[in-house]
Amino acid sequence: MMRNGELHSGAPGGPIETKWERHKGSLRLVSPANRRKFDVIVVGTGLAGASAASALGELGYNVLNLCIQDSPRRAHSVAAQGGINAAKNYRNDGDSVFRLFYDTIKGGDFRAREENVYRLAELSLKIIDHCAAQGIPFAREYGGHLANRSFGGVQVSRTFYARGQTGQQLLLGAYGSLMRQVDAGQVRILPRREMLDLVVVDGRARGIVCRNLVTGAIESYAGHAVVLCTGGYSTVYFLSTNAVNSNATAIWRCYKRGAFFANPSFTQIHPTCIPVVGSQQSKLTLMSESLRNDGRVWVPKQPGDRRPPNEIPESERDYFLERMYPAFGNLVPRDVASRAAKAVCDEGRGVGPTGLAVYLDFRDAIERLGVDVVRERYGNLFQMYKEITNEDPYQVPMRIYPAPHYTMGGLWVDYNLMSTIPGLFVLGEANFSDHGANRLGASALMQGLADGYFIIPYTLAHYLAGNTLGNVTTEHPAFREAELQVRQQVERLLSIRGKKTVRELHWQLGRLLWDRVGMTRNAQGLREAIEKVRELRQEFWENVNVPGSGDDLNKCLEMAGRLADYFELGELMCRDALEREESCGCHFREEYRTPEGDPKRDDERYAYVAAWEYTGEGAEPRLHREPLRFEVVQPSARSYR
Amino acid sequence: MNGENGTRSYTLRIWRQDGPDRPGRFVEYPVSGIDPNMSFLEMLDQLNEELLRHGERAIEFDSDCREGICGTCGVCIDGRPHGPVPNTTTCTLRMREFPDGATITVEPFRAKAFPVVKDLVVDRSAFDRIVQKGGFVSVNVGSAPEANTVLVPKDVAEEAMDSAACIGCGACVAACPNASAALFVGAKIRHLRLMPHGQPERRRRVLSMVAQMDEEGFGNCSNHGECEAACPKSISIENIATMRREYWLALLGLL
Numbered sequence: 001m002m003r004n005g006e007l008h009s010g011a012p013g014g015p016i017e018t019k020w021e022r023h024k025g026s027l028r029l030v031s032p033a034n035r036r037k038f039d040v041i042v043v044g045t046g047l048a049g050a051s052a053a054s055a056l057g058e059l060g061y062n063v064l065n066l067c068i069q070d071s072p073r074r075a076h077s078v079a080a081q082g083g084i085n086a087a088k089n090y091r092n093d094g095d096s097v098f099r100l101f102y103d104t105i106k107g108g109d110f111r112a113r114e115e116n117v118y119r120l121a122e123l124s125l126k127i128i129d130h131c132a133a134q135g136i137p138f139a140r141e142y143g144g145h146l147a148n149r150s151f152g153g154v155q156v157s158r159t160f161y162a163r164g165q166t167g168q169q170l171l172l173g174a175y176g177s178l179m180r181q182v183d184a185g186q187v188r189i190l191p192r193r194e195m196l197d198l199v200v201v202d203g204r205a206r207g208i209v210c211r212n213l214v215t216g217a218i219e220s221y222a223g224h225a226v227v228l229c230t231g232g233y234s235t236v237y238f239l240s241t242n243a244v245n246s247n248a249t250a251i252w253r254c255y256k257r258g259a260f261f262a263n264p265s266f267t268q269i270h271p272t273c274i275p276v277v278g279s280q281q282s283k284l285t286l287m288s289e290s291l292r293n294d295g296r297v298w299v300p301k302q303p304g305d306r307r308p309p310n311e312i313p314e315s316e317r318d319y320f321l322e323r324m325y326p327a328f329g330n331l332v333p334r335d336v337a338s339r340a341a342k343a344v345c346d347e348g349r350g351v352g353p354t355g356l357a358v359y360l361d362f363r364d365a366i367e368r369l370g371v372d373v374v375r376e377r378y379g380n381l382f383q384m385y386k387e388i389t390n391e392d393p394y395q396v397p398m399r400i401y402p403a404p405h406y407t408m409g410g411l412w413v414d415y416n417l418m419s420t421i422p423g424l425f426v427l428g429e430a431n432f433s434d435h436g437a438n439r440l441g442a443s444a445l446m447q448g449l450a451d452g453y454f455i456i457p458y459t460l461a462h463y464l465a466g467n468t469l470g471n472v473t474t475e476h477p478a479f480r481e482a483e484l485q486v487r488q489q490v491e492r493l494l495s496i497r498g499k500k501t502v503r504e505l506h507w508q509l510g511r512l513l514w515d516r517v518g519m520t521r522n523a524q525g526l527r528e529a530i531e532k533v534r535e536l537r538q539e540f541w542e543n544v545n546v547p548g549s550g551d552d553l554n555k556c557l558e559m560a561g562r563l564a565d566y567f568e569l570g571e572l573m574c575r576d577a578l579e580r581e582e583s584c585g586c587h588f589r590e591e592y593r594t595p596e597g598d599p600k601r602d603d604e605r606y607a608y609v610a611a612w613e614y615t616g617e618g619a620e621p622r623l624h625r626e627p628l629r630f631e632v633v634q635p636s637a638r639s640y641r
Numbered sequence: 642m643n644g645e646n647g648t649r650s651y652t653l654r655i656w657r658q659d660g661p662d663r664p665g666r667f668v669e670y671p672v673s674g675i676d677p678n679m680s681f682l683e684m685l686d687q688l689n690e691e692l693l694r695h696g697e698r699a700i701e702f703d704s705d706c707r708e709g710i711c712g713t714c715g716v717c718i719d720g721r722p723h724g725p726v727p728n729t730t731t732c733t734l735r736m737r738e739f740p741d742g743a744t745i746t747v748e749p750f751r752a753k754a755f756p757v758v759k760d761l762v763v764d765r766s767a768f769d770r771i772v773q774k775g776g777f778v779s780v781n782v783g784s785a786p787e788a789n790t791v792l793v794p795k796d797v798a799e800e801a802m803d804s805a806a807c808i809g810c811g812a813c814v815a816a817c818p819n820a821s822a823a824l825f826v827g828a829k830i831r832h833l834r835l836m837p838h839g840q841p842e843r844r845r846r847v848l849s850m851v852a853q854m855d856e857e858g859f860g861n862c863s864n865h866g867e868c869e870a871a872c873p874k875s876i877s878i879e880n881i882a883t884m885r886r887e888y889w890l891a892l893l894g895l896l
Contacts, residue, residue, distance in 0.1 A: 069711075079711060130782060130785045133785035133838055135801075137835075169802075179773040180779060183773040183774065278683070280686060282686055387729070390678065503690060547696050548699075
């Protein structure tokens with residue numbers, strides 16, 4: 001993977017259309033009779049984890065699958081609303097594998113690998129076939145064919161959906177397949193387990209150490225390979241759209257064992273979330289991007305205008321997305337919409353009690369389409385909004401504000417989805433692979449399932465067949481060493497007995513990162529943030545209070561361990577954002593912008609993936625670069641004006 | 642409203658239990674400063690913050706997505722799974738539904754097949770074991786035909802989706818006087834019975850899922866209808882009727 005001091009994906013050369021086919025043809029195989037001799041550990045049961053574990057089980061491998069939830073069906077993929085992209089071109093509107101590839105490369109602001117994105121677009125076709133065959137009740141046309149809708153940043157209708165619960169239905173499909181393999185004895189499932197360390201023997205990933213969250217027992221599992229599918233880390237910001245239990249601990253501990261961490265600061269801030277209401281709020285609720293198909297985003301023209309929205313006349317409203325981006329209007333990509341909303345709020349034109357919100361108004365849509373059509377399209381979202389805010393969006397405009405949502409950054413992987421630690425594969429949101437500096441809507445589900453169903457079965461076989469992997473059991477000293485470290489950390493957290501709660505400290509860290517490495521960043525702010533994160537981290541280790549014991553269910557202890565890692569990750573996010581002296585996608589450095597205020601990319605200097613290597617406690621991480629080469633699509637200014 | 646800025650106060654009676662084999666008891670906790678727009682779980686978060694600040698152990702409860710889709714959360718509030726508001730999970734229930742000064746009783750979902758893990762946390766892995774016995778279509782990756790070669794009428798897909806919307810929270814079991822899992826199992830049976838892809842395994846599926854449901858110690862359905870009333874996703878008891886019909890057809894060799 002390293003060549004002349006540079007990282008490389010290991011994808012084959014030649015025409016992009018045939019890369020994956022040719023690559024598959026060159027990969028080694030494990031014969032059916034030999035597969036049962038291999039033990040594979042899959043961590044996580046979201047779309048990536050459940051699809052990988054079930055697909056590997058179907059092939060005949062011995063799979064051990066762990067999850068943090070009480071049931072694999074609850075992984076956070078379940079919460080995805082809008083849909084999943086596939087280049088089926090069922091609408092005859094000009095879609096193709098190439099166009100999906102092109103939209104995704106451009107959407108990611110030319111900071112993703114061409115070969116990965118092309119493969120993703122190619123596999124999107126098979127994903128829909130497989131999910132339909134699982135009996136997933138996708139939306140249908142009257143003739144019984146699959147229906148589609150459109151999403152931001154593209155000009156075709158390629159999004160497949162099941163009401164506003166697409167993630168749930170796809171996950172339950174994968175979960176069903178997983179349960180089938182459990183019954184067949186191919187997969188063993190261990191819920192309520194948290195991975196706390198990776199075990200590396202002779203330079204290869206050979207097992208994990210985890211904590212049984214019910215009994216507190218530290219458990220070790222050995223295998224021939226580890227497949228990590230543990231999702232994203234936007235809860236580093238405390239308030240995000242992610243689930244309470246989403247965290248970075250598994251990938252972070254792998255980073256500390258030698259896996260490179262790529263583009264850690266690339267975080268998607270989703271524009272249509274319900275604004276914060278109180279100080280005790282635990283998470284933010286996302287409203288599907290599809291609302292921007294008919295809703296119009298606006299703020300008052302005058303700063304400080306506190307009149308109720310319906311009393312503000314048309315001439316005194318600023319439909320700022322339509323004004324700034326006439327070509328795409330309200331359907332600009334997420335990063336663009338989020339920054340614009342922040343900018344108008346910073347000018348004092350934000351609305352609602354906190355001034356940190358903009359209106360998303362359906363008045364015109366209701367006039368144009370009638371209330372029934374609007375209800376049919378968005379009824380469940382309107383109801384959700386009303387449940388939370390006690391306001392009726394049919395009568396008054398919704399208030400929305402951006403919130404941390406998805407992390408494009410993650411562990412670095414090659415074309416085979418293997419990290420820099422041989423035998424450690426990383427799938428789905430936990431890796432950095434396919435979305436570049438910004439992810440388009442309805443692409444995350446696609447990536448998780450492509451990785452799990454259609455890529456790992458091939459690339460894992462190649463690894464297992466191509467290496468002589470000796471017998472390693474949990475008796476190996478490397479397991480003892482890792483277990484000891486895990487135990488020591490648990491004991492240390494329980495012994496501090498300070499004055500601050502985990503939640504208070506997490507809130508402080510989140511607030512800091514949101515301000516300094518959120519929607520916009522600048523060098524001075526980032527330098528200060530690094531210092532402040534370190535101070536907070538020190539305060540945490542001196543003054544946190546984690547009552548109770550490590551011998552039973554103790555969620556406060558779990559959260560403390562995750563927060564400890566977030567202090568370290570938060571610092572790396574700041575470093576990564578500081579190092580990248582350009583603006584691209586979600587990464588908006590205030591110093592690097594065009595005269596119109598658009599992000600100014602620097603392809604000369606920064607057309608690379610930044611992959612960070614851990615070099616020890618307190619030491620500066622080492623930066624490695626994977627140059628990005630664009631042979632098919634020439635990078636251009638990403639304009640949506 | 643008596644507090645500052647319209648905040649409210651309550652007396653909570655919460656079930657505390659150290660472990661599956663330990664005795665449990667109700668403990669009273671006064672809470673104040675509750676914003677009516679807070680969710681029920683955020684109110685519990687606030688109480689836990691107070692407890693932790695005093696070095697006491699937090700009240701353990703399960704939750705994850707906090708937007709009503711993952712099915713992780715769920716407690717009985719004043720005797721009703723997920724509380725007094727229809728079609729709502731505990732995490733999306735708001736405190737404005739509770740009058741200022743009320744005493745609120747909070748306990749875990751109660752059922753023999755859902756043993757208490759700790760405090761308000763229960764073990765619902767019985768549901769996973771039921772799904773293992775056939776709650777799926779047996780299709781291996783790679784063997785699916787082009788998606789549009791199997792047509793599904795729009796109304797059939799919509800009906801199947803009504804059943805597939807189940808979040809597996811277990812409120813139906815907790816609400817049932819017999820602790821029956823019939824609504825949960827019926828929803829999966831009906832979803833796959835409606836979809837053409839589910840036809841080949843109809844017989845096997847209903848027989849083995851029902852057998853596993855009995856094995857897990859869930860009671861029988863006796864048509865109380867409490868499950869439907871408690872279901873946060875409005876899953877209809879029609880699903881139970883479908884399951885019964887399928888079961889008899891399977892037994893009589895008519896499937």
